[in-house]
Amino acid sequence: MSFLAPIAVPAPLTARALQALREDILAARLAPGETLSEAATASRLGLGKAPVRAALARLAEEGLVQPVPRRGWVVSLVTVRDIHEVFDLRLLLEPEAARRAARHPHARMGAEALARLDAVCAAGYRPEEAETALGFLEANRAFHVAVAELSGNARLARQVGRLLDESTRMLVLGLRRRDRSGEMAHEHRALIAALVAGEAAQAAELMQAQVAASRAMVLEALTAPDAGLAV
Incomplete structure (x- = not known):
């Protein structure tokens, strides 16, 4: 007898609505605080109201x-508290992940994969196009998760991945x-060099600086006088 609840898999139309709405929210095409009507959203996506309603319920869980x-549904605001909570956790976990990754016997082999991910990060990003921002941030997420995986702690890597998912919209805005x-x-390349050299303290320091700089960028964007976002 199993005590595990079955994992609910969205129906195809719901999954389609979920993907489209999530990307629109993460890319800030649907702005924080914007009201969503089920009927209008269904019409825009070319879907029925039922899959759109199910998708919105799933996004509410996220x-x-x-x-x-x-009123329908409202895109959640991004607040200063959200930013600090997410980045505080990243600052606790990611430098330690980098420190452990530099001590891992497979760090040199992993560095080759990191270099390939960094090349994706460096290619084709245009700030004015949300799609390229999402592509850049997807590669950036993969880079950071790969560093955490090199630590040898799978649970640590999963937690880092979840935090990076939460920070995507923040980083798009920044x-x-x-x-x-x-x-x-540039920071990625310096981190790769530290991992290859087995410099654990330097790897942790570089990761700490990178995450802190990203938080500063996001906070600057959110708190600017013309940002139009609630803090």
Whole structure:
């Protein structure tokens, strides 16, 4: 007898609506605080109201939207508290992951894969195009998760991945105001060198600096006078 609840797999139309809405929210095409009507959203996506409603309910579980009585749904705000909570956890976990990765016997082999991911990060990012920002951040996420995986702790890598998922929308908003992609690519290369050399303390320090710089970029974007976002 199994005590594990079955994993609910979205129906095809719901999955299609879920993917489209999640990407729109993460890319900030649907802005924080924007109201979503089920009927209007269904019409825009060319779907029925039922899969759209199911997709919005799933996004509510992820914290990306909130139901509002008699208004429909509202895209969740990004707040200063959200940013600090996510980046505080990243600063606790990722430097330690980098420290352990530098001590791992397979660090040199892993560095080759990291270099390939860094090349993807460095290619084709244009701040004015949300799609390229998402592509860049997807590669950046893969890079950071790969570093955490080199630590040898699978649970640590999964937690880092979840935090990076939460920070995606924050980073999209930050990159719109300040293109830090070039700096991030330089930081990646320095981190790869530290991992290859087995410099654990330096690897942790470089990761700490990179995550802190990303938080500063996001906070600057969110708290700018013309940002139009609630803090």
